[in-house]
Amino acid sequence: xxxxxxxxxxxxxxxxxxxxxxxxxxxxxxxxxxxxxxxxxxxxxxxxxxxxxxxxxxxxxxxxxxxxxxxxxxxxxxxxxxxxxxxxxxxxxxxxxxxxxxxxxxxxxxxxxxxxxxxxxxxxxxxxxxxxxxxxxxxxxxxxxxxxxxxxxxxxxxxxxxxxxxxxxxxxxxxxxxxxxxxxxxxxxxxxxxxxxxxxxxxxxxxxxxxxxxxxxxxxxxxxxxxxxxxxxxxxxxxxxxxxxxxxxxxxxxxxxxxxxxxxxxxxxxxxxxxxxxxxxxxxxxxxxxxxxxxxxxx
RNA sequence: GGGAGAGUACCAGAGUGGCCAAAUGGGGCAGACUGUAAAUCUGCUGACGUACGUCUUCGGUGGUUCGAAUCCAUCCUCUCCCA
Numbered sequence: 001x002x003x004x005x006x007x008x009x010x011x012x013x014x015x016x017x018x019x020x021x022x023x024x025x026x027x028x029x030x031x032x033x034x035x036x037x038x039x040x041x042x043x044x045x046x047x048x049x050x051x052x053x054x055x056x057x058x059x060x061x062x063x064x065x066x067x068x069x070x071x072x073x074x075x076x077x078x079x080x081x082x083x084x085x086x087x088x089x090x091x092x093x094x095x096x097x098x099x100x101x102x103x104x105x106x107x108x109x110x111x112x113x114x115x116x117x118x119x120x121x122x123x124x125x126x127x128x129x130x131x132x133x134x135x136x137x138x139x140x141x142x143x144x145x146x147x148x149x150x151x152x153x154x155x156x157x158x159x160x161x162x163x164x165x166x167x168x169x170x171x172x173x174x175x176x177x178x179x180x181x182x183x184x185x186x187x188x189x190x191x192x193x194x195x196x197x198x199x200x201x202x203x204x205x206x207x208x209x210x211x212x213x214x215x216x217x218x219x220x221x222x223x224x225x226x227x228x229x230x231x232x233x234x235x236x237x238x239x240x241x242x243x244x245x246x247x248x249x250x251x252x253x254x255x256x257x258x259x260x261x262x263x264x265x266x267x268x269x270x271x272x273x274x275x276x277x278x279x280x281x282x283x284x285x286x287x288x289x290x291x292x293x294x295x296x297x298x299x
Numbered sequence: 300g301g302g303a304g305a306g307u308a309c310c311a312g313a314g315u316g317g318c319c320a321a322a323u324g325g326g327g328c329a330g331a332c333u334g335u336a337a338a339u340c341u342g343c344u345g346a347c348g349u350a351c352g353u354c355u356u357c358g359g360u361g362g363u364u365c366g367a368a369u370c371c372a373u374c375c376u377c378u379c380c381c382a
Contacts, residue, residue: 153340156340
């Protein structure tokens with residue numbers, strides 16, 4: 001498996017397709033938002049030509065109302081990879097969702113999926129009683145984790161507590177922290193731009209999205225603005241515009257800013273992964289060499 | 300030519316004698332992250348130092364004062380109004 005990753009706007013999609021075409025390989029997307037249908041423009045899904053050039057998976061494969069997560073992704077992707085590798089030597093994974101890439105390469109600990117009813121209950125509690133109340137209970141059920149969690153982060157606290165309540169065991173006890181083994185070899189290639197240039201590309205791409213009908217795309221998803229899939233840069237800001245809270249100019253400015261911040265967070269995530277081979281944008285030579293050597297080694 | 304006002308950190312902008320290295324917002328930087336991850340959260344943003352701290356800042360210069368971003372003088376720049 002050749003993983004092509006990088007921050008948003010880095011051109012990883014194009015590079016991934018190039019590599020896939022070269023080996024007649026399918027492309028497995030590792031992007032938490034491109035999986036959804038109806039979000040082609042705002043999530044910069046591969047275009048028609050790219051989709052035609054290589055068989056793609058996990059692109060517009062799920063409905064925005066589907067329950068999807070990194071764990072679901074891991075399950076579905078591994079199953080798919082199993083099939084794909086029976087007929088292909090190489091599969092190209094392309095994406096920018098760090099956690100999804102990790103789920104693919106190392107796997108997640110065997111934790112239960114969220115129980116919707118329990119989660120809803122905890123959300124209500126979070127609203128009515130505050131984060132303190134949840135973290136206090138977490139402190140009782142899992143003091144070890146309580147000591148290390150970011151207690152000001154409701155997501156972290158809520159999920160940990162949720163697991164404790166669901167399983168009757170401390171969350172930290174269920175986490176092995178160990179990487180699962182996979183029966184395929186992995187090469188990770190990252191595309192890294194100078195910060196300023198990347199930001200310019202992002203700004204430009206946002207303008208292009210707007211020009212090619214982002215607003216229309218968002219309007220068609222209006223009924224679903226509350227679902228998780230739509231908690232996405234480009235959509236939230238557009239909903240604010242459509243609902244009259246901000247004007248279009250402000251929405252565009254915020255989409256650009258939030259995309260830049262997203263890119264920054266991606267880089268922070270990738271930075272600690274020492275197994276990534278970074279290449280400069282446009283350096284097809286470097287990518288080619290990495291890929292050639294990797295494929296050769298597998299034979 | 301006459302009159303009024305304004306110049307504060309990367310930007311905007313508050314501060315009008317000590318509590319000011321200077322509110323707040325924007326922008327940025329760094330980080331965390333295991334079933335919501337394009338999400339969520341944290342720290343930093345004059346310089347040097349881990350830190351108590353030290354040093355240099357509020358257009359320029361010179362003064363008043365124990366003490367100035369804040370008061371005075373003068374110069375420079377900008378905006379507006381009258382001509």
